[in-house]
Every structure is written in structure tokens, then in C-alpha cells.
Amino acid sequence: MLQSLSIRDIVLIEALDLEFGSGLTVLTGETGAGKSILLDSLGLALGNRADSGLVRQGTEKAQVTASFEPPAAGSRLAATLAENDIDIEPGEPLIIKRSVKADGGSRAFINDQPCSAALLRAVGGQLIEIHGQHDGRGLINPKGHRALLDIFAGVEGVAVREAFDDWQAAKSALEQAKQEQEAAENDRDYLEHSVAELSKFAPQPGEEQELALERATMMKGEKLTGDLEAIRAAFDGSNGGLASLRSAARRLDMIAEDHALLKEALESLDRAIIDATDAEDKLNAAADALSFDPQRLDDMETRLFDLRGLARKHRVEPDKLSDLLQDLQKRLAAISDGGRTLEDLEVSLAGARKSYIAAAESLRAKRSKAAKALDKAVAGELAPLKLDAARFETLLEEMPEDHWNKSGMDRIEFLISTNPGAPLAPLGKIASGGELSRFILALKVALAEEYGLKTIIFDEVDRGVGGAVASAIGDRLSRLSRGAQLLVVTHSPQVASKGDAHMLINKSRSGTVSRTDVSALDNEGRRQEIARMLSGADVTDEARAQADRLLEGV
Template sequence: MLQSLSIRDIVLIEALDLEFGSGLTVLTGETGAGKSILLDSLGLALGNRADSGLVRQGTERAQVTASFAAPAADGKLAATLAENDIEIEPGEPLIIKRSVKADGGSRAFINDQPCSATLLRTVGSQLIEIHGQHDDRGLINPSGHRALLDAFSGVEGTKVGDSFEAWQAAKTALEQAKQDQDAAEQDREYLEHSVAELAKFAPQPGEEQELALGRATMMKGEKLTGDLEAIRSAFDGSEGGLASLRAAARRLDRIAEDHPLLREALEALDRSIIDATDAEDKLNEAAHALSFDPQRLDDMETRLFDLRGLARKHRVEPDKLSDLLNELQIKLAVISDGGKALEGLEASLASAKKSYIAAAEALREKRSRAAKALDMAVAGELAPLKLDAARFETLLEELTEDHWNKSGIDRVEFLISTNPGAPLAPLGKIASGGELSRFILAVKVALAEEYGLKTIIFDEVDRGVGGAVASAIGDRLSRLSKGAQLLVVTHSPQVASKGVAHMLINKSLSGTVSRTDVSALDDEGRRQEIARMLSGADVTDEARAQADRLLEGV
């Protein structure tokens, strides 16, 4: 919802600060007072082209600041801002600022963060719809008609969207599998040879390190064999050092009780025997570990050479050869079983497509019923708006399969005919701007639930009509404003009387300088302005009485 609008130095407006509330706000004033300037100012803030002609004569730049209520955290607008790295604190208003220099340069900001005019237009379109004689968006663009019809009917398209995504995923999986199958078929001979070679060799994880360590250990053993044998001989046999120590210990044990020093000597000798025994065990273990076997060494070197050669051939680390074998075996199995896998994927694709079509057709049936209901609802609004000869029809057309999407298989477009016998045509093809504005009003009233969070501006929707038709327009604007914020520029007293707020646009002349001002009217001011609209420059008592009757009927 638009909360405030601040304008500085735009054409005839020197400085203007306006506050807006919910419901229907009407803006009136004499012809030429500057209503279009107000809309041009707002359009500048919403991303329209920055025309240097908007800058008030004698000033360097013009600026417009528009403040809107905080966007819903889970809404489309919040998502748009997040996608473009525009930060906004929860609950804080959304403030748009746009300036244009007299030399044509312009700048734009959203909550004090610089942004492009393109982003500003995107954000603006999600905040406000402006409908004037030749400035129609929203309903004029068929791309949004399907969403409007769905909102009118309350249908939920999530199932269709999920089914479409599943169908596309199945299609992608099948295409990828076919590509993999074709590539694998081309590599069948290579795969069979490589699998056979690797399987025969049977590489093991960590084998390279084990072989290299074993070879190095055995080569060390060849060098150390002589020294180890000489050292071990000092321990072995009845004449060895360890046997002598044990014999001495036995003899000393028999006399150790004769003197304390002998007992200490025996204890020291026992410790030496234990250490010597441990040393002998370690020597035996080392001799076994370093045992040299020429044939075994040759086998280890051959295995290590072949292992590294295979790794270089397949461009992997030696420890990855076993993993490579598993991968190649799987690829070969895929080739052998590829037909069955493809059959399964094709069946999944057919099933996913069938599910999507079923969901889309069910949605299409709901849309068809909703289209008829919408046509009837709009038809009921046309006659009171002096469009009794007009027809409205919601076109529901099935798309070709290559255009099916997550929203279904339908194209939706609103068509109208304003003259008896004339063919139905898109909304934007109507020649009369007044008729188009009234037609849009009729459709918006029928679609009223869709506009609960939107600000809509109608510029002279009542042009060319009066009396009962103007009253009907006022009634419908009042109804539409129950669920949306409406700003209506009008020349009709019947429409003006329906507003919950009334702003008067006035142009004044000071010397040779013209200025446009806007003021909020109180009850008496509204009465006087509506009386002026009824009678012209000379406001009569009869006009005031008629104004009272219009205001009492609200």
C-alpha cells in the first residue's frame, strides 16, 4: 500500500508531501490543474523513463520519494528484492527514491540502496497498477491472465508443478542414460581388455607401499647378514656369552648368602641375564625379518614394477587401481545390462508424463468451469457501466506439447467485443480508452479477491459518461476498494462522493510562475468541491444540496 508521496521540483510542483490511507482516495480538480503531473511523478518513482522535461524550470534536479507498507516476508516482492540483494528489515516500510537532473542523468534507490531503472520497473509493477487512457498494463498483458483465472477459481497448481518437475527429471535421466550407453558402447573393447588385465593382476589397496617396504627391508638384510650371524654366535651354544652368564649365576647363587656383596652381585647378574635374553630375542626377530631370499626379492621387484606400470597406463595412483577395476566392471555391466536399464527409465518417463497430463487435464477442467463463472461475473458488471452491448470471454486454449510447463497445458487470455457482431479480440485492441478503462474496472471487480495487496490507480475511468453510469462506476470502485487501495483521478461528482478520502489538485499563478498544489479536503471542503463539479465555477445552493445528497448516499 502506498503510504506517502514526496515530490520536489517536478514541472509545476515545487514541493508536495502527501499521505495516503487504505480504501478509495479520489483526486479532483479543474482541467489543467496538474493531475497528469502527479501521475507522472509517481510513474517516475516506479521506473518510467527519466525525462529531463520533468525538472521544474530554474532548478537542477527533480526528485520523487514514495513510501510503501512493508512487503510480506513470504511474498513475491520480498523474493524480488532478495534476488537483487536489496535488504529490508522486517516490518520496515519500502522507500523508493528517484531523481532526474536537468541534463538528463538519473539515479534510483530502494531503501537507500542504489538500483537500476529495470529493477525499479519490476518492483513498481508489483506495487502499483496504473490504468489510464493509454497507460494500461496488468490486465492488458495476456501473460498474467492464467494466474488471474487461477486466483479467481482458487485452484491449486502445486500438483501440476510437481508432476511437471518429475516428468522433466525422468526425461533428463533417460537422455543422460542414453548418452552414457552410447559412450560406453564405443568403449566396450577397451573396457573388456582393461577389466581382464586388472582382474588378472588383482591389485590391492596399499600394495605399492607394502612391496616397496618389503623390498627395501630385504635389501638391507642382504647387507647385514654377516654382522647379524657374528653377533648371534656370541649368544649361541654352551660356550656362548649368555650360557656363561647363566653358569656363573648358578655358582654365585650357592655362595651368595655368605656375604651381602655377593647377594648384590647375584642380583646384578640376574638383571644382565634378563637383558641379554631380551637382546637375543630381538636379534633373532631381526634376523628373520631381514632374511634375504633372492627369488622372493625378484618376485617383489617384478610385482612392484608391473603395479606401477599399470598405474601409469591408466593414469591413476597405484593404490587407486583396485577402485578403477570396480568402476570399469560397473561400466561394463551397464553396457551388458543397458537395454534393461533404458527400458526401466523409459517406463518411468511414460509414467511421469501420464501423471502430469492427468494432473494438467484435471486443472484444465477446473479452469474451464472457472472461466465460465468469470465470464458470467464480468457480464453482470458490463450493463451498469454502459457496456451492455459488449461481450467478455475467457479463452482457454490447449498449448502444443513443446509449450507445456509447470502451470499446465493451457493458454489463457481475456477477449472482448464492444459492438454487436464484432469479433472477440484481446483487451488491448479496443480503440476507445474510456471503454477500455470501464472494461478493466468490470474485470477487476469480478476478480476482486486477487487485488487484496495491491494499489490500483484509475485515471479518469469515468471519462465520457455521467449520471447513472458514473454512479455505477463509483459503486464498483467503492466495492473494489474494500480489498485494495484505490487512487482515482475523476471529473465525476458521483465517483468523487464515494471516496473515503478526497484530495484537491489546484493550480495557482504567482506573477508569471504557475504552481500545482494538492490539499486533503475535510467534510466541508468535499461538499464544496463536489458542488463545484456539479455546477461549474459558480457554486449554487442547489449544487450544494445535490452534493449533500450524493455524500449522504455513501
């Protein structure tokens, strides 16, 4: 709900601060007083084009500030603000500020946070509906007719949305499987060759490191073999060092009893033999460990180089070749299983499509029933609004399959005919300004109990009518305002008398300077203004009496 509107330096308005309440607020004034300026100012705050011509002559910029009640938690408006990083504390009013400079350029803020004009339009469309002589939004736009009918029917279409999502998911799964199958078929020769090649080679995880280590060890052994043989030759044979030590020990043993030093020498010699024997054993063990087999080395190098060559060929690390083999085997197997998989997915797709159609047809039945009820409700509102020759009909027809969506299979549009025998046509194409406003009013009244109303502005909905028709318009505006905030610009005293609040728009002159002001009227002020609307510039007692009768009838 619009709570307040502050206008600075827009055309004829120097400074204006207005407060608004719920219910029906009527705005009246003489022709040319500046009612359109007021609506243009509000439109600027709602994201309309920033025209520098709006800036009051002699000033640098114009500014409008509009304050609205806090957005409801979980509402579409709250989601829109959150999606655009506009932070509003719970319970804090929504304040929109828009300024335009005389030399061009504009700035916009929502609760002091900069925003684009596009965001203002998105937010403004969720705050206020303006229905005027040239309005092309709101109920006129067929894009919103399906949602309005669903609200009137009391359906949410959850089953259709879920069925549509399942159908699209099945369609995507089948398409992806077909692409994979096609790619696999194209790769069949490559897969068969690669699997055969890798299977024959049988790469093992960690094999490269093992082969490289063993190869390095054998090559090192090749270098040490000659030295080891020469060293071992010093130990081996009857003339080797160890044999000589043992021979000397035997001869010393026979004479060692004859002298103490000989005994000590024998003991030392025995220890040397033990150490030498241990050294010989270790030399033999090392020789065995470093044994060099030229054939084994050649086989090992061939395996290692082939392993690395395969890795380069398939662009993987050598240790990943075994994993690659498993993956290629699975892909090759999938070619054979792909036909069966596609058949299963096609069955699933057909089932999902059938479920969607069933849900959409069930929704259509509810829409069809609601459309008849809405047509009847609107028809009941037309005659009192001097539209008794007009017809209203809700078009409901099936769209081509490529246009089916989460909202169902139906195209929905409100159509009218204003003359007997004339064909039905879209709402905004054949109605004149006054007729269009009255059609919209009839729709609003018909939808009032179901439609989530917000602030609605009617600009001269009573244009071109008077008497009983104007009274009927006033009655319907009053009914509509019970569930919404209505601002109505009117020239009709019958409509003005129905207002819960009355604002007078007045233009004054001071020398060559003109100004537009708006003032809230008290009871006497309302009586005087309605009397003026009845009689013109010269307010008569009879006009005042008639004004009293209109006000008493509210």
C-alpha cells in the first residue's frame, strides 16, 4: 500500500507531501489543474522514462519519493528485492526515491540503495497498477491472463509443473543417451583396437616405478661386476689370501706351545681368518645381488619404454593405463547395451509425456469451468457500466506442443466485443479509453475476492458517462476498495461521493508563475467540491443540497 508521496520541482509542483490511507481515495479538480502531473510524478518513481521536461523551470533537478508498507515475508516482491541485493529490515517501509536532472540523467534508490530503472519497473509493477487512457499494462496484457484465471479458479498447477519437469528431465536423459551412443558408435574401431592393445600389454598400477628401479639396479651392477670379480679373486683358490692365512694358521698351531707370543699370534691369525671369511661371504652375496643379466635388462627396458609410449599415446600417466583400460572396456560394452538403454529411456519419456498431458488436461477442465464463471461474473457487471451491448469471453485454446510449458498446454486471453454482432478481439485493441477503463473495472470487481489486489489507480474511469452509470462505477470502486487501496482521478460527483478520502488538485497563478497544489478536504470541503462538480464555477444552494444527498447515500 502507498503510504506517502513527496514531490519536489516537477513541472508546476514546487513542493508537495501527501499521505494516503487504505480504501478509496478520490482526486478531483478542474480540467488542467495538474492531475496528470501527479500521475507522471508517481510514474517516475515506478520506473517510467526519466524525461528532463518534468523538471520545473529554473531548477536543477526534480525528485519524487514514494513510501510503501513493508513487503510481506515470502512474497514475490520480497524475493525480487532479495535477488537484486536490496536489503530491507523486517517491518521497515519500502522507500523509492527517483531524481532527474534538467540537463538529463537520473538516479534511483530503494531504501537508500542505488538501483536501475529496470528494477524500479519490476518493483513498481508489483506495488501499483495504473489504469488510464493509454495504459498497456496490467489486465490488458494477455501474458498475465492465464495467471489471473488460475487465481480465479483457485488452482496452483503444482501437478502440471512437476509433471512438466519430469517430462523435460526424461527428454534430456534420452537426448544425452543418444549423443553418447552416437559418439560411442563413431569410436567403436578406436575402442576395439585400444582395448585389444592394452589388454595384451596388461599394464599394472605402479609398474613403471618398479621397472625403472630394477633397471637402475642392474645397470649399476654391470658397472661393479668387474671390480667385484677382481676382489673375489684375491680370496678364492689355493693361492688366495684366505687359503694362505689358513695354511699359516695350521703350521703355527704345531709350534705355538713352545712360546707365549706364538700363541698370541695364532689367536690373532684365527680372528683374521674369521673376519676374512665373513668378508668373503658378504662379497659373494653382493655379487649375487648385483648380478647382471643382459637379456633380462633388455627385456626390462623394452617393457618400460613400451609402457611409457602407450601412456603418451593415450595422454595419461603410465600408472593410469590400467584405469584407462577399464574405462574403455566399459565404453565398448555400452555400445552393445546402448540400444536397450535407449529403449528404456524412450518408454520413460512416453510415460512422462502421458503424465504431463493428463495433468494439463485436468487443469484445463478446471480452467474451462472457471472461465465460464468469470465470463458470467463480468457480464453481470457490464450493463450497469453502460456496456450492455458488449460481450466478454475468456479464450482458452490448446497451444502447439512446442509451446507447452510448466503452466500447461493452454493459451488464455480475455476478449471483448463492444458492438452487437462485432467479432471478439483482444481487450486493448477495440475499446476506447473510457470503455477500456470500465471493462477493467468490471474485471477487477469480478476477480476481487480471488485476486491478490495491491494499490490500484484509475485515471478517469468515468470518462464520458454520468448519472446512473457514474453512480454504478462509484459503487463498484467502493466495493473494490474493501480489499485494496484505490486512488481514482475523477470528474464525476457520483464517484467522488464514494471516497473514503478526498483530495483536491488546484492550480494557482502568481504573476507569470503557475503552481499545482493538492490538499486533503474535510467534510465541508468535500461538500463544496462535489457541489462545484455538479454546478460548475458558480456553486448554488441546489448544488450543495444535491451534494448532501450524494454524500448521505454513501
